Amino acid sequence: MDIQSLFSVKDKVVLVTGGAKGIGRMISEAFIVNGAKVYISSRDAAACTAACAELNALPGVRPNSGAIPLPADLSSLSECQRLASELASRERRLHVLVHNSGATWGESYDTYPDQAWQKLLTLNLHRVFTLTQLLTPLLSATTSSSSSSSSPSQANPDNHPVSSDPGRIIHIGSIDALRVPSLPTFAYSATKAGLHHLSRHLAVELGPRGITSNTLACGPFPSKMMAATLREFGDEIRGANPLGRIGVPADVGGACLFLASRAGAFVNGATVRVDGGVSLMSKI
Incomplete structure (x- = not known):
């Protein structure tokens, strides 16, 4: 059980939505510097x-x-279908699906618009299910391939193959899903x-189909979504964290x-908090 094989993602096929920024x-x-093949998707083709x-x-x-x-515009059903079809035409299996695409909307309670709910419910939640559903055959193929030599005793009650290397779904969530945020981002949280x-x-x-599903509840990281907040409140945010900083690439990359x-x-x-412990801090 050496560390190189235990943490290896070499030769795995990965899809990261919102993977350009x-x-x-x-x-x-x-994933890339550790030997994986990564498909990067977002609606901004130039950025991809x-x-x-x-x-x-x-x-x-x-x-x-x-x-x-x-x-692909991942808020669109037809675009999700096109993406899944194109990926299936290129790959026989998908080892890892990372759901990272998302949006936020901050506005005061009294003026918070209906369109914010419509946009965020679709992109942050509905299409996550849609794309997972469409890509389940590719994720299941990973398990079937890696466990083709499994003995009958290694099958679960539904006769699905059991593998030590299942397909993986990783959802990029937020600590704002675990606590009430101070900002008026009602639809986001x-x-x-x-x-x-x-x-x-x-x-x-999906566990019986040989696919795991886990969530990273991320705290503040440098990103376009967080840029304005960090410019205005960066020192306070760092000071409020038990580790005295915000996230860096190795933190979320290592967790994935x-x-x-x-x-x-x-x-x-599982829901893994990747936030330095800030979501545990009392505001009282």
């Missing part, structure tokens, strides 16, 4: 292409790994809380590598 970019890089070019230029990126742009519970529901549903590797193969339905 912010936390998604950090996750994409972590640019991010892939930059990531593929990193030292040590292997020819059969690296980043591949696969842009509610949809992220829904995402956390959806992940647990999927863990039960753990969940996607053999080391995380028996973790299913």
Whole structure:
């Protein structure tokens, strides 16, 4: 049980939604520099292409790994269907699906608009289910392939194959789903809380198919979504954290590598706080 094989993601096929910027970019890089092939998707095609070019230029990126742009507007049902179809035409299996695409909307309670709910419920929650449903055959194929030599005793009651290397779904949630945020981001916190519970529901549903589902409840990281908040309140946010800082790429990247590797193969339905402990702090 050496550390190289225990935490390896070499040769795995990964899809990271929202993988061109912010936390998604950090996750994409972590997989790529460790030998995975990563498809990067978001509605910004130019950003996908640019991010892939930059990531593929990193030292040590292997020819059969690296980043591949696969842009799509993930709020659209037809676009999710197109993405899943295109991925299936290129790959026989998908080892890791990282749901990172999302949006936020901050506005006072008295003027909080209906369109904010419509937009965030669709992107942050509904289409996560849609894309997972569409990609389940590719995720299941990972388990079937890796366990083709399993003995009958290694089958579960539904006769699905059991593997020590299941397909993985990683949802990028938020500590705002675990606590009431100080900012008026009502639809964001509610949809992220829904995402956390959806992940647990999927863990039960898809576990017998050889697929795990887990959530990272992320605290503040440098990203476009957090840029304005960090500019205005950065020192306070760092000061309020037990570790005295905000997240860096290795924090979220390392958590994803753990969940996607053999080391995380028996973790299913978990919510892992990646926030330095700030969500544990009392405001009273």
